[in-house]
Amino acid sequence: DEAVEEGARWKEYDPAKLQDAEWKLSLLGRLDAAIDGGEIWVAYQPKMDMKTKAICGAEALARWSHPEKGEISPQDFVLAAEQHNRIEKLTNHVLNDAIRVAAEINRRGLDFDMAVNLSARVLDNPDLVSTIQSILARHGLEPRHLTLEVTESAAMTSSGRSIELLENMRALGIQISIDDYGTGFSTLEYLKKIPATEIKIDRSFVSAMDKSQSDKLMVNSTIALAHSLGRTVVAEGVEKEDTLRALEEMGCDRVQGYLIGRPMPYEKLSALIPTVKAIMVA
Numbered sequence: 001d002e003a004v005e006e007g008a009r010w011k012e013y014d015p016a017k018l019q020d021a022e023w024k025l026s027l028l029g030r031l032d033a034a035i036d037g038g039e040i041w042v043a044y045q046p047k048m049d050m051k052t053k054a055i056c057g058a059e060a061l062a063r064w065s066h067p068e069k070g071e072i073s074p075q076d077f078v079l080a081a082e083q084h085n086r087i088e089k090l091t092n093h094v095l096n097d098a099i100r101v102a103a104e105i106n107r108r109g110l111d112f113d114m115a116v117n118l119s120a121r122v123l124d125n126p127d128l129v130s131t132i133q134s135i136l137a138r139h140g141l142e143p144r145h146l147t148l149e150v151t152e153s154a155a156m157t158s159s160g161r162s163i164e165l166l167e168n169m170r171a172l173g174i175q176i177s178i179d180d181y182g183t184g185f186s187t188l189e190y191l192k193k194i195p196a197t198e199i200k201i202d203r204s205f206v207s208a209m210d211k212s213q214s215d216k217l218m219v220n221s222t223i224a225l226a227h228s229l230g231r232t233v234v235a236e237g238v239e240k241e242d243t244l245r246a247l248e249e250m251g252c253d254r255v256q257g258y259l260i261g262r263p264m265p266y267e268k269l270s271a272l273i274p275t276v277k278a279i280m281v282a
Ligand code: C2E
Pocket: 045, 060, 061, 062, 073, 074, 075, 078, 090, 091, 094, 117, 118, 119, 149, 179, 180, 203, 236, 237, 238, 239, 256, 257, 258, 259, 263
C-alpha cells in the first residue's frame, strides 16, 4: 500500500528525505488556508455501470493546486494531514463538495452515487456519523447515494470502534466500499465483519490482468466471492479495452479508470454525463 510505504520513508534520516519531510511540514502550515482559499479542490472520476454503460457515479479525489509548487499529490498531503490532526478539516471539505455535487446531479433525475475516501483517523471519531448526516441534509442527498470508501486496515482497528461507526453509517442507508481490496489482509473473517455493500478491487490487480493469469484469476475469484456474499464489485484502474471486456465477462458490476475518464473538475463531469452513452457506444 502506497500510504504505508510513504510512512516508512518518513522515518529514514536521509537528508533528502528530511528535506522532503520539512517540505511537507511547511505545506501543512498552509493547509487550513489552502482549504479556505480554494487551493484544495475536489476532482471527480466517473464510474461506469457495466449493464447500462452509463456513468452511474464518481469518486471524489482531493487535489491541491499550489500557487508555487504546482499540483501536489493527495498521497503527499493526505498522509501529512492525518499525522498532524488536519484530516477532519480536509475530510469535511471533500464531503461537503462531493455531497453538494451529487445532490445537484441527482436533482436532474439521474441515479448517481458519490464515493468519498475516509482514512483510519476519521473512523475513530463517532461524531463523523452526525457530521455526515447533517451535510446530507443540508444538500438534500439521499444517504443511499453516498458511498464511503475505506481500506480493510482502516476498518479493522483493534478497538472495534471503526466497525461500529461503519455499522451506524449503514443503518442510515449510506453505502460502504472496501477500497484497494486485495492489498491488505483480505481474510474471509474481515470480509464478513466489515459491513460493506461493495468491494473495490485494487488497481494493481486490474492493470495486470491482461498480462498475468494469476491476477486475472484473483480478480475473477474476488468477483465471485463478493457476489456470493451479496456485495457489488467495482474494478479500479481500468485502462484498456481488453480489460474492460474481460471484466464484463466476469460479471463485474462497475468500472472506474482512465479508459472511462480521469479525475476531472465537476464542470467537466457534469458536461460528460448526458453524453456518456454515445461516447461508450462509439
Ligand atoms: P484511491 O482511493 O485508491 O484512489 C484511486 C487512485 O487511482 C486515484 O489517485 C486515481 O486518480 C488513480 N486512478 C484511477 N484510475 C486510474 C487508472 O486507470 N490508472 C492509474 N494509473 N491511476 C488511476 P489519486 O487521486 O492520486 O489519489 C491517491 C489516493 O489518495 C487515493 O487512492 C486515496 O487513498 C487518497 N485520497 C484522495 N483523496 C482523498 C481524500 O479526500 N481523503 C482521503 N482520506 N484520502 C484521499
